Every structure is written in C-alpha cells, then in structure tokens.
Amino acid sequence: MNRIPSVILLILISIYLTACNSPDEPAVAEIATAVPATQTSVPTMTAQPTKTATPIPPPATPSPEPSVTNTPEPGTTPTETAVPTNTPEPTAVPPTGEINGLLRPDFIVVPENVINKMRDTFTQGQTLGRNPNNFSKLGDSVIANGDFLTRFDTPGQYTLGPDYEQFQRVIDHYAGSYERFGVGMKVGLRAWGVFNPTWADSNWCEPNEVMIDCEFRLNNPSIVLIHLGTNDTGETFEEYLRLTVETSLQNGVIPVLLTKADRFEGEDNRNNIAIRQIAADFEVPLLDYDILAETLPDRGLLEDGVHLNGPNMHDYTQDIVFEKGHTVHNLAVLMMLETLLDQIVIPQTTS
Amino acid sequence: MPEAEKTADSDKIYSSTYITTIFTAQKTEIMTLQTSLKILLLTAVTLTAVACGGATSDPAPIVEQYITAKASSDETTIRALICSEMEANISMEALTFDGIEGVEIEDMSCQQRNGSEVVACSGRITALYGSEISEFPLENYRVVQEDGDWKWCGEAE
Structure with a gap:
C-alpha cells in the first residue's frame, strides 16, 4: 500500500519526461547544428550576388569610431527653424571649376531642373527646421x-592655394x-543596411x-x-538606393x-550606371567621381582596388594631390557643396 | 481450540474497540494516499505547465536561435520565429548579413528580464571585411507570445 505513491510518482515523471519535451527544444539544437553562425548562406528570396564582395579596407586610413569630437549630439531633433549663422553673400558661379582638365559640369551634374527641384526640397527642409x-x-x-x-575642419591641415581659395567660404x-x-x-555598408536597424549604431540610435x-x-x-554601391553585388542595390533618395x-x-x-x-560598372540613372530619375545632384577617377593613376585607388589612395597632406598647391584619390575626391565634394550653396x-535663405 | 479461548478470541476480534482501531488505521492510510495523490498531481501539473506551457517558458533560447538564423541569413528560421507584427520585415531581416563573409557570433548570452517581454543579450556579431572587423553588439529584444510560443519582435529599450 505504501509503495503506491512512489509508483504513481514514477509514472507521472515518466509521462512528464516523455511527453513534455517542448517542440522548440530539439529545434534549437537542430538549427544551431545545421546552421552554424560562421556559415553564410544565400537566402532563397534574394538575388544571388555574382561575386562575393569583401573589400579590403585601407590600412593607412583608419575608420574612426564616433568620439567626443566627431559624433553627433543626441536630442537635436528638428523642432525649430535654424537660421544660418554665417551665410555668405550670393555670388556668381566661380570661374574656377576645373580638375585635371575636366570642367565642373563634367562631374558636378546639377542642371537647371535639379536646381529647381532641390530649391523646393531645401525650402521644405527649412520648414521642418533643417540646419542649413x-x-x-x-x-x-x-x-x-x-x-x-575631415581635414577641412582643422586649420593648418589643408592649403587651398590661390586656385581654390574661394572654397574657404564653403568650408566656413x-x-x-x-x-x-x-x-x-559603417564599414561594409550595403544599400539595404541603411534601412536595417541592426546596422544602426545602438549607442546613439533608438x-x-x-x-x-x-x-x-x-x-x-x-x-x-x-556613397553606396561598393559592397552591393546583388539586385537590391538599386531598390534601396532609390529608397534612400526618397527618404531624404x-x-x-x-x-x-x-x-x-x-x-x-563587376567590370560592367552597373552600380555607377544605376546611380546616374537614379540621380536623373529623381532630379537630384550627382557628383560623378567615376569620371574624375579616370584622370588619376590607378584610378586613385589602393591595391585593393576599392579604397582611395592619397597623401595625408591636402596642399592644393602641390601637383601630387591631383594624382591621388582622397585629395581629388575631397576637392570635388567642396565644388559640389559650393554649387549647392x-x-x-x-x-532660398536670402529670398 | 478450547471454547474459552475461542470466546476470548472472538471477543478480541469483534470488540468494537478493535474494529474502530482497524477502521481508523485504514482510513488514515487512505487519506494519506489521497493527499499524496493530490500533491503528486499538483506537482505534475505545475511541472508540466512550467516546462511545456508557453506562458512561463524561457524566451531566451528563442532569441538566441533567431540571432543565429539572422547571422546566417536563414530566412526559413527567421520566418518561423518572427512575430506577426514584424512579418513585413522578414526579407530585410534575412538580408542583414547576406553575402558577407566571416560572420560570427561571439559570447552570446541572453536572459529574460524579470519575467518581462524583454530579453537582454550580450555578446556581438562580427563580420570580416578584408583585415578589418565590423562589430554589431547584441542588444535587448522584445518578445511576444503567439499561440503559446515566444516570438522575436524587434529591438527593445
């Protein structure tokens, strides 16, 4: 009689052990075994890249993490309309607009229709409180x-020289x-990463x-x-670049x-072709650096064929800077900013 | 057996005191058995509920499983573990590390936060780009129950 509870207990434990295995538990083990973290599989619903993109970063150009001096301050939500503090007086399009024999319109593609549309966008931004x-x-x-x-924010780390001194007001x-x-x-960013929360910096983003x-x-x-497209080898590039432009x-x-x-x-240069097409479709400014790169030895690239080469000094009185990727790239960006300014x-701010 | 002894035994056997004693002992034993059964059943039910029921199971392994699937672009598993609210994001979730070589999960450890719908994870996913490593720290994640199963449902505070 006294053994009955023990027998029942044993039966219940047996039932519990045999019948109560959660269906999730073996699944965890199964999947963890079948799909190790180190394996990179290709999802069935996405286009298969024609080539695995693993650009090698330049050893001489470290990727700085956000720091006290170069990270955004949180909480600067666009709640009030900012007024430019040092807006220069309107000037005519400066005469200097040439790099390595290419004229400004060859690589700064901002035709009249783009100017008109971007004026509307800028005005809309001002109503939202965007900082000009x-x-x-x-x-x-x-x-x-x-x-x-980065060097343009540190006096002494660049020299514009007489040919480009007009850009100082843009720098200011x-x-x-x-x-x-x-x-x-972010290093390795694909176009889709712009819209994937995992790629956002969790230290700063919600x-x-x-x-x-x-x-x-x-x-x-x-x-x-x-600047996107270097790591994108699939067909999603154009879709998410368009979404990036739309969101902006x-x-x-x-x-x-x-x-x-x-x-x-790929040698067909399809991502640059897509970038040009998207710029035309949305009537947004295009800095066609690909064309400028053709004027540079080795296209201004390091041996990895991806990242820009260049001297650390940005002295635009020296010929060498016009043979290197970073210095020509940065000068072209100043030209674009000047055009937009x-x-x-x-x-739009003085009217 | 002498008659006298028979009578004495008979008295012993059929005396009310003796009968009561036996009855009480049997009753006590039956009650003990019933109590034991009740306790056993209660224990079994509780254990079953804890171990098998979704309501009180641990969602942390589900989150770890989801992170593993995400790191390996395993869309099938992502689809199985994502909450209905996030279903529109399945393709984007599967794309997170698509085509990226050298993706690894390091020191992953997840724990449910005080029985809430938040699972806090530590560790990181790393991806290799040439000689440079890009890090994606593991964070806090929201979980919800759907049909008794825990589902991953985005990031949480």
Whole structure:
C-alpha cells in the first residue's frame, strides 16, 4: 500500500519526461547544428550576388569610431527653424571649376531642373527646421574613414592655394560637418543596411530606428552625401538606393549621389550606371567621381582596388594631390557643396 | 481450540474497540494516499505547465536561435520565429548579413528580464571585411507570445 505513491510518482515523471519535451527544444539544437553562425548562406528570396564582395579596407586610413569630437549630439531633433549663422553673400558661379582638365559640369551634374527641384526640397527642409549649415555623410568604408573631408575642419591641415581659395567660404559655411563621423557610415555598408536597424549604431540610435532616420534626427542636416554601391553585388542595390533618395527628399534633405571609382560589383560598372540613372530619375545632384577617377593613376585607388589612395597632406598647391584619390575626391565634394550653396542655399535663405 | 479461548478470541476480534482501531488505521492510510495523490498531481501539473506551457517558458533560447538564423541569413528560421507584427520585415531581416563573409557570433548570452517581454543579450556579431572587423553588439529584444510560443519582435529599450 505504501509503495503506491512512489509508483504513481514514477509514472507521472515518466509521462512528464516523455511527453513534455517542448517542440522548440530539439529545434534549437537542430538549427544551431545545421546552421552554424560562421556559415553564410544565400537566402532563397534574394538575388544571388555574382561575386562575393569583401573589400579590403585601407590600412593607412583608419575608420574612426564616433568620439567626443566627431559624433553627433543626441536630442537635436528638428523642432525649430535654424537660421544660418554665417551665410555668405550670393555670388556668381566661380570661374574656377576645373580638375585635371575636366570642367565642373563634367562631374558636378546639377542642371537647371535639379536646381529647381532641390530649391523646393531645401525650402521644405527649412520648414521642418533643417540646419542649413549641416550636411551628413551616408555610406561605406570608402568614406567611413579619417580621410574623407575631415581635414577641412582643422586649420593648418589643408592649403587651398590661390586656385581654390574661394572654397574657404564653403568650408566656413559647413564648419563642423567635415570632421563629424556621425551614424550614417559603417564599414561594409550595403544599400539595404541603411534601412536595417541592426546596422544602426545602438549607442546613439533608438530601438528599431534605421540608420538614415537616426542620422537625420541627430544631425538635422540640409544635405546628405551618399556613397553606396561598393559592397552591393546583388539586385537590391538599386531598390534601396532609390529608397534612400526618397527618404531624404521626404525629410527635406538634399541627397547628393556620388559615383565610385571601383568596379567591385563587376567590370560592367552597373552600380555607377544605376546611380546616374537614379540621380536623373529623381532630379537630384550627382557628383560623378567615376569620371574624375579616370584622370588619376590607378584610378586613385589602393591595391585593393576599392579604397582611395592619397597623401595625408591636402596642399592644393602641390601637383601630387591631383594624382591621388582622397585629395581629388575631397576637392570635388567642396565644388559640389559650393554649387549647392550658391544655387540653392543662399538664394532660398536670402529670398 | 478450547471454547474459552475461542470466546476470548472472538471477543478480541469483534470488540468494537478493535474494529474502530482497524477502521481508523485504514482510513488514515487512505487519506494519506489521497493527499499524496493530490500533491503528486499538483506537482505534475505545475511541472508540466512550467516546462511545456508557453506562458512561463524561457524566451531566451528563442532569441538566441533567431540571432543565429539572422547571422546566417536563414530566412526559413527567421520566418518561423518572427512575430506577426514584424512579418513585413522578414526579407530585410534575412538580408542583414547576406553575402558577407566571416560572420560570427561571439559570447552570446541572453536572459529574460524579470519575467518581462524583454530579453537582454550580450555578446556581438562580427563580420570580416578584408583585415578589418565590423562589430554589431547584441542588444535587448522584445518578445511576444503567439499561440503559446515566444516570438522575436524587434529591438527593445
């Protein structure tokens, strides 16, 4: 009689052990075994890349992490209309607009229809409180490094010389934006990463917030420089670059598309072709650096064929800077910013 | 057996005191058995509920499983573990590390936060780009129950 409880207990434990295995438990083990973390499989619903993109970053150009001096201050939401503090007087398009024999319109593609549309976008941005003195950077390791524009925020680290001294007012107007790293850049960034919360910096961005929204919230820019496509080898590139442009326009931020010097997605240069097409379709500014790269030895690239080469000094009185990737790239960006300043920002803020 | 002894035994056997004693002992034993059964059943039910029921199971392994699937672009598993609210994001979630070489999960450890719908994870996903490593720290994640199963449902505070 006294053994009955023990027998029942044993039966119940047996039933419990045999019948109560959660269906999830073996699944965990199964999947963990079948799909190790180190394995990279190709999802069935996405286009298969024709080539696995693994650009090698340049050893000489470290990718700075956000720091006290070059990270955005949180909480700068666009709640009030900012007034430019050092807006220069309107000037005519400067005569100097040539790099390595190419004229400004060859690589700074901002025709009349683009100017008109971007004036509307800029005005919309001003009503949203966008800061006309701020620009943001959005892109991959080609610009996510200490050589992209950063020196223009540190007097003594660049020399414009007589041919380009006019750009000092551009440097002054956007002071602080050149060295700012922000949250819109990440090594290895693909176009889809702009809209994937995992790629956003969790130290600065809200849960589930995507990179582009986070960057706009923190920096409140009126312009965003977009360099994408180096790591994108699939068909999703065009879809998400278009979405990036749309998102910028909807937020009253002028998107500036930059073509790239590399051919990492393939010799057919399809990503640059897509960038040009998207710029034309949306009537947004295009900095066609790909054309400038043709004037440079080795296309201004390091041996990895992806990242820009260049001297650390940005002395535009020296011939060597016109043979290197970073220095020509940065000068071209100044030219683009000057065009936007003179054709869009100043007319719209003084009218 | 002598008659006297028979009578004595008979008295012993059929005396009310003796009968009562036996009855009480049997009753006590039956009650003990019933109590034991009740306790056993209660214990079994509780154990079953804890171990098998979704309501009180641990969602942390589900989150770890989801992170593993995400790191390996395993869309099938992502689809199985994502909450209905996030279904529109399945393709984007599967793209997160698509085509990226050298993706690894390091030191992953997830725990449910005080029985809430938040699972806090530590560790990181790393991806290799040439000689440079890009890090994606693991964070806090929201979980919800659907049909008794825990589902991953985005990032949480």
